[in-house]
Amino acid sequence: MSDAYRIVAIPGDGVGPEVVGAARRVVDAVAEAFGFAVAWSDVAAGGVAIDAHGVAIRPEDVERCRNADAVLLGAVGGPAWSDPSSSVRPEQALFALRGGLGLFANLRPVTVHPSLLGASPLRPELLDGVDLLIVRELTGGIYFGDRTEPAGEPGERSALDTMPYHEREVRRIVRLACDLARSRRGRVTQVDKANVLATSRLWRTVTDEVARDYPDVAVAHQLVDSCAMLLVRRPASFDVIVTENLFGDILSDEAAVLAGSLGMLPSASLGERRTAHGVFGLYEPIHGSAPDIAGQDRANPIGTILSAAMLLRMSLGREDAAAAIEAAVGRALDDGWRTMDLADAADAHDGLVVVGTTAMATAVIQRLAAPVGLAS
Numbered sequence: 001m002s003d004a005y006r007i008v009a010i011p012g013d014g015v016g017p018e019v020v021g022a023a024r025r026v027v028d029a030v031a032e033a034f035g036f037a038v039a040w041s042d043v044a045a046g047g048v049a050i051d052a053h054g055v056a057i058r059p060e061d062v063e064r065c066r067n068a069d070a071v072l073l074g075a076v077g078g079p080a081w082s083d084p085s086s087s088v089r090p091e092q093a094l095f096a097l098r099g100g101l102g103l104f105a106n107l108r109p110v111t112v113h114p115s116l117l118g119a120s121p122l123r124p125e126l127l128d129g130v131d132l133l134i135v136r137e138l139t140g141g142i143y144f145g146d147r148t149e150p151a152g153e154p155g156e157r158s159a160l161d162t163m164p165y166h167e168r169e170v171r172r173i174v175r176l177a178c179d180l181a182r183s184r185r186g187r188v189t190q191v192d193k194a195n196v197l198a199t200s201r202l203w204r205t206v207t208d209e210v211a212r213d214y215p216d217v218a219v220a221h222q223l224v225d226s227c228a229m230l231l232v233r234r235p236a237s238f239d240v241i242v243t244e245n246l247f248g249d250i251l252s253d254e255a256a257v258l259a260g261s262l263g264m265l266p267s268a269s270l271g272e273r274r275t276a277h278g279v280f281g282l283y284e285p286i287h288g289s290a291p292d293i294a295g296q297d298r299a300n301p302i303g304t305i306l307s308a309a310m311l312l313r314m315s316l317g318r319e320d321a322a323a324a325i326e327a328a329v330g331r332a333l334d335d336g337w338r339t340m341d342l343a344d345a346a347d348a349h350d351g352l353v354v355v356g357t358t359a360m361a362t363a364v365i366q367r368l369a370a371p372v373g374l375a376s
């Protein structure tokens with residue numbers, strides 16, 4: 001297995017082990033079909049790591065992630081570890097991984113599969129052609145700026161958050177957005193609040209400078225409030241959206257609603273480090289640990305399976321296997337296979353096969369086409 005791709009799996013808490021287990025089966029199946037090998041290793045993070053080691057993730061486990069080609073994560077957190085005043089909390093694992101591995105860009109693609117149009121709260125005609133990518137800055141801005149906690153006498157209390165950005169942080173993510181737009185529809189919308197915020201005006205200036213190097217990409221600026229409105233009124237008008245940490249956090253959750261279920265959407269967090277095969281990254285579904293359905297084989301694994309497809313494409317350079325997984329997911333949905341979340345949101349249940357996590361992964365595996373030339 002010396003030339004195998006090295007992937008660290010972090011199942012985490014709640015439904016994490018179920019959806020990561022499902023995605024691993026799909027990756028192993030596609031690897032066999034396409035003739036390559038994957039060497040998996042497991043890392044504990046989140047509540048399970050607090051129980052086992054007393055910390056959300058051990059430094060040596062962050063190192064194991066750093067030495068891999070990519071990381072596939074489920075979700076962390078749950079009621080057993082939810083005391084906000086505790087000094088050890090599951091989400092510390094996410095900050096340790098993002099910060100420790102230099103993952104400054106979070107990518108969330110949002111597409112709406114035609115057979116799921118009825119599952120979205122938006123009218124189907126608004127969703128026609130939705131294919132957008134949110135590129136969120138992940139390691140700067142107000143989440144990382146200096147802060148002063150609430151203090152003072154009642155009636156006089158105050159608190160302070162600060163939102164620092166350096167042009168280096170803006171430049172690298174706008175460049176990434178423009179590079180990604182080149183393999184899509186060639187349009188980038190940079191979102192800010194430049195009529196109020198100084199950091200937003202820095203973002204605009206640096207974005208315009210970067211845009212000069214990308215004459216083939218149409219770069220536009222948009223205020224975050226109008227962007228939030230257009231995401232539900234004309235979502236198909238967007239291609240790549242690039243924005244700072246706080247705005248990206250909010251807009252990416254808003255955009256996730258378009259797809260009908262939290263369980264459908266993948267994400268990638270990337271840094272600058274390249275591996276022998278692509279760019280190092282951490283891949284995870286956008287949903288949390290869903291403690292209400294954990295351990296019941298009810299979670300939708302598609303967000304994690306599509307995250308694994310992103311991993312194969314971006315970190316391992318296996319566009320062929322990634323595309324095969326995405327096509328197989330599409331076929332399973334076309335054939336009526338639905339997990340509970342999608343069935344609950346559907347207008348009609350005629351022709352639907354409502355299944356659990358394991359059976360949905362099996363349905364995807366059964367629809368993986370053999371690569372051209374190897375088909376029997």
Ligand SMILES: NC(=O)c1ccc[n+]([C@@H]2O[C@H](COP(=O)([O-])OP(=O)(O)OC[C@H]3O[C@@H](n4cnc5c(N)ncnc54)[C@H](O)[C@@H]3O)[C@@H](O)[C@H]2O)c1
Pocket residue numbers: 015019074075076077078079082094262263264284286287288289290291292293298299300301303341
């Ligand atoms: N990146 C992460 O690890 C991450 C992200 C968000 C929340 N969390 C943690 O997860 C825990 C639960 O958070 P929450 O309830 O706000 O969000 P959640 O995403 O876990 O769940 C919200 C709702 O969506 C449903 N849901 C989520 N994923 C699903 C799936 N794959 N299939 C079907 N239904 C699904 C859940 O059952 C629940 O009803 C908290 O401890 C939170 O801190 C972790």
